[in-house]
Amino acid sequence: MANKFKTRLKVKEKGGKVNVKAIVSHPMLTGLTKDKKGNKIPEHFIHEVIVTANDKVVMTANWGPAVSKDPYISFDYAGQPGDIVKLVWTDNQGNTGEAEKKVK
Amino acid sequence: MKRRTFLKNTFAATASGAALGSGLMSSSVFAEEDSANPFKASSLEDALKAAGITEHEESDKVTVKAPDLAENAAVVPVEVKSSLENTSEIRIFIVNNPTPHAANFTLGEGTNALVKCRFKMGKSSDVIGVVKVGDKFFSAKKAVKVTKGGCGG
Numbered sequence: 001m002a003n004k005f006k007t008r009l010k011v012k013e014k015g016g017k018v019n020v021k022a023i024v025s026h027p028m029l030t031g032l033t034k035d036k037k038g039n040k041i042p043e044h045f046i047h048e049v050i051v052t053a054n055d056k057v058v059m060t061a062n063w064g065p066a067v068s069k070d071p072y073i074s075f076d077y078a079g080q081p082g083d084i085v086k087l088v089w090t091d092n093q094g095n096t097g098e099a100e101k102k103v104k
Numbered sequence: 105m106k107r108r109t110f111l112k113n114t115f116a117a118t119a120s121g122a123a124l125g126s127g128l129m130s131s132s133v134f135a136e137e138d139s140a141n142p143f144k145a146s147s148l149e150d151a152l153k154a155a156g157i158t159e160h161e162e163s164d165k166v167t168v169k170a171p172d173l174a175e176n177a178a179v180v181p182v183e184v185k186s187s188l189e190n191t192s193e194i195r196i197f198i199v200n201n202p203t204p205h206a207a208n209f210t211l212g213e214g215t216n217a218l219v220k221c222r223f224k225m226g227k228s229s230d231v232i233g234v235v236k237v238g239d240k241f242f243s244a245k246k247a248v249k250v251t252k253g254g255c256g257g
């Protein structure tokens with residue numbers, strides 16, 4: 001299942017700070033939309049994203065369905081080249097995905 | 105007679121309950137119920153309560169960057185920045201959305217208090233960024249106009 005959602009991660013070091021950018025291909029359905037027959041489409045969204053650098057958590061994000069489709073996130077943390085940044089996400093239907101990158 | 109006392113008692117009970125409820129009782133119970141998931145709260149007040157924010161102060165050290173007019177309400181880029189030291193949490197609320205609590209970012213040590221993310225917006229609304237510093241909350245808001253909704257329909 002995890003392959004259905006592509007997780008892309010970019011890390012870049014500049015002046016002691018590592019910029020982490022990530023995009024996950026995910027529908028992020030709110031549960032409020034309806035299909036053509038008028039049936040509600042069940043909600044399906046990423047509710048937790050954990051980003052670690054060298055096994056230390058640098059960012060935990062809890063999202064609601066208001067986050068847009070194919071969610072994007074960007075932030076900086078104090079790090080160095082050589083850090084291994086890992087992003088793991090979980091959605092409300094139990095799907096997970098992850099990406100790992102080494103900071104150059 | 106029995107009926108009367110029964111009514112009287114229930115009335116008294118509900119009256120005192122309501123009096124307390126408007127103040128503390130029911131709201132705290134409600135907050136407890138929802139504390140697990142502020143994302144489910146359907147009004148800003150409930151969402152704030154569920155997130156454990158009893159009061160927040162507007163601060164010019166917190167900035168919310170978002171477009172004045174959203175071209176595509178399904179993808180509204182929002183940036184929340186805090187220049188306050190020891191910012192541990194950033195929460196984003198979109199007031200007029202069906203569930204105002206949009207996101208919560210918990211920052212680790214050494215993480216800059218600046219996050220960028222994209223949100224869906226149902227209609228024109230204020231976007232509120234609330235940051236947690238120690239036990240206090242500071243906020244900033246920005247009005248975003250939406251011409252066409254992005255929350256389905």
